[in-house]
Amino acid sequence: MVDYDQAQALLAQLAKSQPAPQTEFIPLSQARGRILAQNLKASTPRPEADISAMDGYALCCADIPDTGQSHVTLPLRDYITAGECPPPHQNGTAATILTGARIPLGADCVIARERVEMCDGTLRLALSDIAAGKNIRREGEEFPTGSTLLTAGQKLDWRHVALLASQNMKQLAVYKQVRIGLIANGAEFADNAQDCRAEINTPLLTAMLESLGLHVVTRVVGSDNRQDLQNAVLEMEAQSDVLITTGGISVGQTDHVLPVMEQLGASCLFRRVKIKPGKPLTVMTLGHKPVFCLPGNPGATAICTLFFVIPFLRSLINVKSESDIPYTSDGRSSFSFSSPAETTCFVPVTYAQSGKEGVFTAVPSRGASDILCFSHATGLLLIPAGQTLNVGDWCSAIPLN
């Protein structure tokens, strides 16, 4: 039996010993939610060329004679739209130019459409409006060629997809999705059990893990036959990077997870953790493959996954997505709670804004089996072993959605 910190330290070590994540190439349309496995430097600047920021008229400032008058007239020549390469600027003329269109070579100023008057195809504009560079977006002013746009480990959302699109990336390297093999076991889950129960852990964990972009395969072993479980473990092990079992880790005659793991030659990283709920949590390795043996109670299983499995999976690929947002929410406690001397406790809470501070309120829970408490809660507080949370104390919760 280890304590919370020891368990986390052992898992951090285990993560380091895992093989480097594999990469694969995917099309841009599938990039959202994946983890970038390459650095991205700009090969295309943005803007890609000097372009007009307005619908207006392109001219060259040096062409404009200093007549001492307030206004000047210029003959209009070309009509330049986005997508075409305009002919070079002709001295002493202006060209109609649309937003985003390329500035003709030799032009250096765009006067907005609404600032001029048109008269018989001739442009009349105020001298005071003319200034070099006006309304021109310069090639590379957002980012020049060679800029670092993204680095490996970035979890990709629309912001990053936009940058990838700006580089005309049709394919990109991402880390392969970690494949989770998830096995629930218990004779009570057989359709023909005398006292049949709803099997909650596989849909619960699948939803939780898939929302993180993991690939989950599940198997429910609805029997108390040890060989059935062993067959399932071997089959799931062959198609996954990390195994998770739920239930069957006590020492009753129907608790087959640990005997099966032993028979398959698994090594124990730790057996039970001083936490509540979730104490039965056991982690083994089967060859190099991590095996999380979770309790059967779905409340405990959810908490073990949130606090142990998911941080472990994140550390496998060193995801950058969460570094830039507060993963926890902070506020004051409106209740007091004391963890026993040796047991780290998890308390479901709601969060509400009160003036400029957040306030956490405890959600009643029936403990390890309770699942309803989570849908009433917005986060979980971790109260370390032997510590007391008092009313008004500042604390951090991890969010539940």
Add this chain to the structure above:
Amino acid sequence: MVDYDQAQALLAQLAKSQPAPQTEFIPLSQARGRILAQNLKASTPRPEADISAMDGYALCCADIPDTGQSHVTLPLRDYITAGECPPPHQNGTAATILTGARIPLGADCVIARERVEMCDGTLRLALSDIAAGKNIRREGEEFPTGSTLLTAGQKLDWRHVALLASQNMKQLAVYKQVRIGLIANGAEFADNAQDCRAEINTPLLTAMLESLGLHVVTRVVGSDNRQDLQNAVLEMEAQSDVLITTGGISVGQTDHVLPVMEQLGASCLFRRVKIKPGKPLTVMTLGHKPVFCLPGNPGATAICTLFFVIPFLRSLINVKSESDIPYTSDGRSSFSFSSPAETTCFVPVTYAQSGKEGVFTAVPSRGASDILCFSHATGLLLIPAGQTLNVGDWCSAIPLN
């Protein structure tokens, strides 16, 4: 031209006039991320029966003779595992019972395994450990039959999937995903354009909208031919609930969006909004179908979508997902910013925790076209028209991921 509040009010009205969302039935395995379209009351209580909370021994308190001694011995009979319906309790005996197994009729106490001694098949336990109800989880103590578990409008994550699984829901009613038809247009996006540009808006908006569980179909019209755009609008309109166009809403000869909409008989809800960036934002209705005409600059398009399109889409189905978490993050500004008298401005910011308060720092932006600024930012601040944000002011940002 309308101001920010007028535009939002018009959109709220438009949302109310939309037909009620349609529902469909999906299997539980596809529930994550969808919006529940039914209320869910418990037809199965949890626990489903009186069950043991421990591995231990089930007995009946009334059986225990008051011998005046500190310990008592009981013969052991049955071995009860989860999934079976045990025979009734036999007076004066105990039964081995595993965690989660059903309590035999007539037993009313479970003594934990580690609290007893076994001697030749006979159980020896302390009288002081015996108490009615001990280590028994009562049928319905988490929730009884008839409890309200979920209500329509709930966005489903693992917490709700667990509750649905507890009710053995194989199928559930959800709102059909809103179908978005997304059309980018501009000759500069044709592969064979002289001055070809990367088309960013469709991948950007697709990633943004798909992450909200919307169904997105895209079309890039890489020509300046009005008929091409009109054909695309008709085709996309037929397969979507909401249309979005990007680009082509100015009044140049290649700006065909408004003429096409007019020709198709669309009505204008508003034309341009006093915001920066995003001023060209125009909303029409084609029949009853909302059409968001967004600017071509991807930075402006992203902001229009975050502040106008997405709130509108949410209000169509009155989603409950966000009601329980703070959708904004709050903190103090580390910079000052003044919006012009008539223009609501959006400023990309980073958020950092400083002691117990969050601090926002402005991220430099090149304006309407800038996409790099978003990947450096964590949120967007809205500064209302005519207002000044001062250093130290308390403010709220909407998060970017």
